[in-house]
Amino acid sequence: MITGRLYDIQGFSVQDGPGIRTTAFLKGCPLRCPWCHSPESQAFYKQLSWMSMRCLGLDACRSRCVSACPKGAIEEGEKRVDVATGDELRMVHVKRDLCDNCGACADKCYAEALTLCGKDYTPDELVARLLQDKNFFDTSGGGVTISGGEPLSQIDFVEAVLKGLKENGIHVALDTTGFAPWEALERTLPYVDLYLYDLKHMDSAKHEATVGVPNERIKENAKLLAEAGKSLQVRIPVIPMFNDDEENIRATAEFCAKLGEAVVLVQLLPYHNMGVMKYLRISDGKPLEATPPSDEKMEKLRDLMASYGLNVTIH
């Protein structure tokens, strides 16, 4: 049976398409954007995640996680002071080089500080879960957004889910990097009402040097979607020192303008560093940190793109 792997489902999404939506986040992505604010979305395998704020400390849980680990990958780590009680808690540390993400510790972590990130669904299970929120879609003009990771990497599953949603009359948006074979995108055409389509850089070499893959296929797929008569909401993460120069923004605007009426909206998404802490949940490393672009800078870029006749918003 086909299954798909998700790392989260969020109701009350207000930024991922029209109305109020429920967004299903699929796990795994072929890109490695250094600014990615959902690092847990990148790997296709299940990953052990540790949230320090939830850790009750080894005294309270009697080190259940430490003893549950067959690999000896969990050890005593830093201490933190509990805000409510003032107690000093002995937290744990995950030795990532020893951890094989088996999840034995997570089963024993009742506080859900340790969890296994990644849950498998059959298409029917996911559709049933998403349909629970249908009443909200109906009153708000919302629907479901399939996001990731890169959902097209799990195309068999995604196609089945899309089909199930469409059969129930749900408005569907697909949030994609565009980095997938056209054949995969083509299979989604009958079911998707709106594509949330990321454009990160117009220069393929720079694109590849930073996120790990070139951009030709992404640009080509965007053109094919436009030719197929689909609607695109283009999303541009504005990353300082990477794609926020005038030359690239102009090139992006030109590209979007050429796609014509297919582009219903361009969203400029200013870089934020709220994802930084999430890296520590699944690894020892932190991503590169940058200063978020100023409001003035964002407004300038918005006006620049709007001068190409595009409908542009910030956020």
Next chain:
Amino acid sequence: MYQNAPISDRVAYIRAMYRNKKPKIDICRYKIVTEYYMNNPQVTGILRRGRVMRELFEKMPTPVHDHELIVGHPGVEYRSSALYPEHSFYWFFDEIDTFATRDTDPYDLDPEDRKYIEETGRFWDKNCTCAAIDEVYPDEYREHVMGNGVLNFLPVNNCQHPMGHYCGNFWTVVDKGLGSVLQEAREKKAAMLEKGLGGEDGKTYQFYRAIELVTEGLIIYTKRYAKECLRQAETCTDEKRKAELLDMADRLDRVIEKPCESYHDALQACFMYQLALLLESQPHGISYGRLDQYCGKYLEADLASGKLTVEQAQELTDMFILKVAEINKVWSERATKSGPGYTAGQLITLGGIDKDGNDVTNAMTYMVMQSSARLKLHNPPLALRVHAGTPDELWEAGIETTKQVGGVPCFEWDDVAIEALVRRGIALEDARNYCLIGCVEPCSCGNDLADSGGDGHDSYTILPAAFWCAINNGVNPGKFPGSTDKPTGLPTGYLKDMTSMQQVLDAYKAQIEYFTKWQVSLVNCYEHLYAEMMPLPMLSATLTGCMESGKDATWGGAKYNNCGNTSIGHGNVADSLNIIDQICFRNKIVTPAELYDALINNWEGYEDLHQYIVGKCVHFGNNDPEADKYLKFVADTYSESITRGVSARGCHWTAGCWPVTLNVVYGGWCAATPDGRKYGAPLSDGISPVQSMDKNGPFATINSILKFDQSNYANGTLCNMKFHPTALQGAEGAKKLRAVMETYFRGGGMELQINVVSAETLRAAQKNPKEYQDLVVRIAGFSAYFVEVYKAAQDDLIRRTELSV
């Protein structure tokens, strides 16, 4: 986008006075009532009430403060509070030293006033209603049931609060004037005497006699204010103010007695009649009803004729709202915990439909909300009725107001409330004319004695305490004032001996039926005596049905009657049953005996189990059918049991679920519960899931809550939602908030109140109250300035699930 217009200087002056003046206790009313009762023990029943009211109307001070355009106050000083010793007074002596210094809602008391009270107040020990009521409760209750923690009847002092929670018929006040009622009472009296007083007529005659006393009294009282305006005008050197005072004098000489002729007339008349209702009983949920419906037509006529500009009308509305806000009530320390923030529950209802189902939004609907928003006033509370035909602009105004003034207005969905009232036996056209009373209780406006709050603190049914009796052979292990180790409930056995879920459910149901039966029995004893000692002729003068039937409202004279109750802790019991089923019977993680032991020991020695329940079990509130299935059981068990009760006025009782802040107080007295709650932690809020146990986001929370039929709760339900401001920015955000609300309503939700505030802001306000003086938050059935709320309730507010992206 909806915007606030700037306020006028005089409104700013009054508002500053309202925010800066510490209320004091005024003893004018106390003196008049005490002297009358002391000197006239031969006068009893409704005649006594009529005569006391007459005394008050002839002797109360008639303050007219600077800048005021609408007048009336139950004391001398601005924002002072009257006393009501004839209900209950011994509590006052217990707290006399701490009124000025207590944490929540302090009051000053002048030394000479205190001296007078100390010299006279003990008279009330045996002469107040409370003392008499304590006598009529069955001995069996005292011996076998008291101290249960489910109901709140105590050895003494059982009606500290009066029968409140109703709304007069203001249409009579503005459109006809009380002169017409006075005339009618005189004619009825004459006709009765002509015929001769046979059978029950002797009682009926006294009723009309009391009506004559109070209606004529109120006309006199109003004219006394007119005289005071004239007196001030004579010496006033400011020509503009002088003209105003003369205009006010002219108005006060006319209104109340005669029909209103203008918007200003209508506001003054309504305020004066409400003041009379407050003097008769107490500010205990006495509500204004559909203000925009009975006053709006005067506003629209004045705007159309050019008599008033929009700015003038808005200023008048501001001043009316500030007048209503100025009224407060001295509560006991304990009662203050249920309604902190100098609240008086004078709820105003706006919007909705008419008897034919058409939307009735008018200019005043917007103006009242504008006043609340631009003055940042939590008091009076506002309720906005919404339905499928509510105009977009009104939704927008309501949401913008609620964002600015935390939770004002609350939103009530017509379909569900009207259905609930129709099930109560109210005709559809009257049900469509409903208003909300007190906090969130629907009642037919102008013809229904709602009595939705019961008699004060006796109207709550604490479900988790009944649950404890169910699993502990009738003993509630919680410790609280008056608690006992003896069995107070039915001997339904111990959880440790139970072998099936059905046994647990049967035991719980038996306890609820037992306690609701006692609730009804005791309040009905109370009501019979109350009707004898404390009739309400001022209310009965307008409330449809009373003049027609010749019966006071407390005797069942109104067209409709209600007797309301409310429950606390749906979420805790529903989730506790779910957890017992899950871990004891379905998954067999622990035995009922082990869980029982863990609860009795407040989880000590069972830390693993506690962590497992909190972290790994599926809880009510996450839209999981198995976990949610007991909500309906808990909701229906209580509502079916309480509505079986028949009140002293012949109506059936009604179920409600709104805790004010008592979920915190009663939680403090409730032992650990299987949902993972520890001893003393707050109970769940309104109909919401247990705090922090709804982990799947707002859609799941809402869909879980919707799993019981709220139209069986004619006494109202309450649902708090808190949104992070970032989730709702701009016009788009407001639209999305409306969509969430509409989804809740269309799924069967009755009431919603919204806080758009971040937990960080609340924490900051807790630390630096000075900087957050005007931060208004929705507490429960009412809003308050956050900084005036006691700390435990502040903490509970912060803990409530913050719905955000």
